[in-house]
Amino acid sequence: MYEGPVQDLIDELGKLPGVGPKSAQRIAFHLLSVPSGDIGRLQGALQRIRDGIQYCIICGTVAAEEKCRICSDxxxxxxxxxxxxxxxxxxxxxxxxxxxxxxxxxxxxxxxxxxxxxxxxxxxxxxxxxxxxxxxxxxxxxxxxxxxxxxxxxxxxxxxxxxxxxxxxxxxxIASGIPMGGDLEFADEMTLGRALSGRRTL
The missing domain is CATH 3.40.1360.10 (Dna Topoisomerase Vi A Subunit; Chain: A, domain 2)
Structure with a gap:
């Protein structure tokens, strides 16, 4: 356990999906060592998300404009x-x-x-x-x-x-089943069953 803002930062980072205690600690100490400009850009990005992100009016994905780049293409x-x-x-x-x-x-x-x-x-x-x-x-x-x-x-x-x-x-x-490079012996019954039912003619 660290004291003050460092531990607060580690605790908050640890709430992110896929970030465990060790990763949260590594990220926190990395942020302590980066220039203040980098921290400012990170703060700005977080602020823009909090202020509300924009979604494409056609497909509904996150977008910088009214339409995303895919729907505009x-x-x-x-x-x-x-x-x-x-x-x-x-x-x-x-x-x-x-x-x-x-x-x-x-x-x-x-x-x-x-x-x-x-x-x-x-x-x-x-x-x-x-x-x-x-x-x-x-x-x-x-x-x-x-x-x-x-x-x-x-x-x-x-x-x-x-x-x-x-x-x-x-x-x-979309088809689902055995991943490329996978072995049949390690596939569970549901995955193998899906691969068989979704088979295609060669």
Whole structure:
């Protein structure tokens, strides 16, 4: 235990996700050694988050402008929407360089135990996007890329049921299963079962 502001800083850093006591201590002592300008920039970034961040009016991800850079890009495919839970998931899909459409951020997943129902998510906005025409183009495919856990699966099932009435719309779910470089003997039954049910013809 340290005294005064140093311990206060360690305690606050330790509340961040993925930051344990040792990491919090390392970060705190690193901050003590950096120039005051660096601390000022960190304070400014935290202040801007506290003052309120901006979300894209189209997809709902965090943005610097009214529209995010992806929704502002005229080269993106307007016929495809990839539905994700959180803004960080947009970046995960973008890193693959496999998807050239636009995104829709739900703002979470269905979780009745925590009071998160369809009205707490951006599902209504998704239905509005799917049912509208932009620049003479209609959405023809929705890719559901929610997390492969109980909440993510429940959300995917709900979205599939909700999107089914749209004529000519293809609704798909990202595949999940054995990771590249993984061994079958170390895979749990659910992961291996998902890999088998999601198999594709070669």
């Amino acid at each position: 005229p080269r993106r495919d307007l016929t495809a929407i990839c539905v994700v839970e959180e803004p960080k998931d947009v970046q995960a899909v973008e890193r693959t360089r496999e998807f050239r459409g636009r995104y829709h951020v739900l703002g979470g997943a269905l979780d009745p135990l925590r009071g998160v129902g369809p009205d707490q998510l951006r599902i209504r906005e998704l239905l509005k996007r799917v049912g509208s025409v932009e620049d003479g183009t209609e959405v023809s495919e929705v890719i559901i890329a929610t997390n492969p856990n109980t909440e993510g699966e429940a959300t995917a099932t709900y979205l599939l049921r909700t999107l089914r009435p749209f004529p000519g719309l293809t609704v798909s779910r």
